[in-house]
Amino acid sequence: MKAYIYNVDTKEVIAEIIGVDNKSIETAFFESGYENDMYGLSYTPAFGTVDGLTTDGDFDILDLRG
Numbered sequence: 001m002k003a004y005i006y007n008v009d010t011k012e013v014i015a016e017i018i019g020v021d022n023k024s025i026e027t028a029f030f031e032s033g034y035e036n037d038m039y040g041l042s043y044t045p046a047f048g049t050v051d052g053l054t055t056d057g058d059f060d061i062l063d064l065r066g
Contacts, residue, residue, distance in 0.1 A: 001043070005029060006053050008040045013055040017041075019064040028064055 003025045007014040014034070019025040022043075029041045046052030 001025065003029070003041055003043050004045045004050070004053060005034055005041055006045075008038060009012065009052050011051070013045070013059050014035050014039060015060040015062060017062045017064065024064050028062055034037050 001019060001021065003017045003019070004013050005017065006013050015032070017025045017028050017032075019028065026041065030036075042053065050053065
């Protein structure tokens, strides 16, 4: 399962988290050091749609699966 950390103002993806469940992904998000008022977490990025997230393909990947 994947989730995306994104800038809430620009909607640009900053990082991708790959985990085995929501709890591990959300724990990694809160421990990642990203400020919660500036960055958000989404499981459904809706790339390419209105109000969807954007990416240039250059972002960090955090794989929690070991």
